[in-house]
Amino acid sequence: MEKIGFIGAGSMAEAMVAGLIKGNVFQAEQIIVSNRSNSDRLDELSVKYGVKTTHDKKQLVKDASIIVLAMKPKDVKAGFDGVQSLIKDHLIVSVLAGISIQTITAILGKKASIVRAMPNTSAAIGKSATAIAGSDSVTMKQMRKCVSLFEAIGICKIVEENQLDAVTGLSGSGPAYIYYLVESMEKAAVEVGLDPFVARDLIVQTLLGASEMIAVSEKHPSQLRKEVTSPNGTTEAGISILKEKQVEEAFISCIKRATERSEELKAMFSEELVTNKK
Known part of the structure; x- marks a missing residue:
């Protein structure tokens, strides 16, 4: 039985869990949710949705074939600590704003099937506008699986990774x-x-x-x-x-500036995380 594991248990993880169960994409027993130390939060999700929870990332990676990165972007390196060697044929799905596929690959130290996603906060009510982009290693079957994951919380469009900053500026924000x-x-x-x-x-x-x-x-x-x-x-x-x-011009400038800021944050995260890895 295929299982999906979430590293990070915040609002986006919960929105996805709720959507996956409601849409019958995964049953509760197929979903594992972890965080670093907040047991109360895990207990809350376990009681509310019936999912399995754990602080043991290694066991999560061993049990799940799909790993969703749902921690805070600054914690992505810590999220992989101790489990890099266990990542093999997994599909890695990242909902982390500003963290590129290249950065995730560098942290892992090897190529992997990685899909970046940019949902928005309307995922909480199943109305997210999400765009996804995959690494070269992602198969068509894996991409279709990702589309089904995000269609459980709204709509999902496939784009090139270099378009995700624009998606962030438009529908992410x-x-x-x-x-x-x-x-x-x-x-x-x-x-x-x-x-x-x-x-x-x-x-x-x-x-x-x-x-x-x-x-x-x-x-x-x-x-x-x-x-x-x-x-x-x-x-x-x-x-x-x-x-x-000049409201039209203001909206255009607003979306362009948000797009630029997404590009800036991506470059900053890339430099910080890859530099700290060395």
Whole structure:
């Protein structure tokens, strides 16, 4: 029976565990979760999901054929300590932001089947937008398995690794941009006299409806926007302010800067981790 092991037991690990069980990708008895020392957290996951938990990484690596790296990025080297020699035909799946396949390979000291993934925090409710990229050693069968892992918590797209920084800037950080937008809409709603609780419900449903329209329509978002923008109407008046404030340019700059920062962090982690290994 194939087993999957998580090194790291934080929110992303839990989101994946919940999705894998709910989607019948893995049964609870096929899932092993470990962390360095937080027994209370492991007990919590064991009771909630029925998964096996352990502090013994060596046993986890021996038992599981898929290893998910879900610790904090700065702890990736420590996460591999003592188990490098046990990594053989395993599929290594990393959800660590800023840690490249090259860096993981350097820490392992050998080539391995490694897939990098960039999910987002909406994984917690099964709505993540995830992109994955694999090393040269990853087979098509392994890639399909990875797609099934991440489709259990949302959607999954395959990209080249050099595109993952852009994915990070777009959808990895994307939920925070939407939350920022909602914050602004809530403040505006109060200023124009709406009850904040009523406003919240209206904003949420507006976002859900607009998202669904984009998803099911064959029309470009710009066309959908034009169709609800009557000449000299309220929408046109509001859009004119967004244009005046250069909101489009701000969003483009925002995503570009987040992408650049992802590239910077990747270079920093690579230098620190590989240098410390020497």
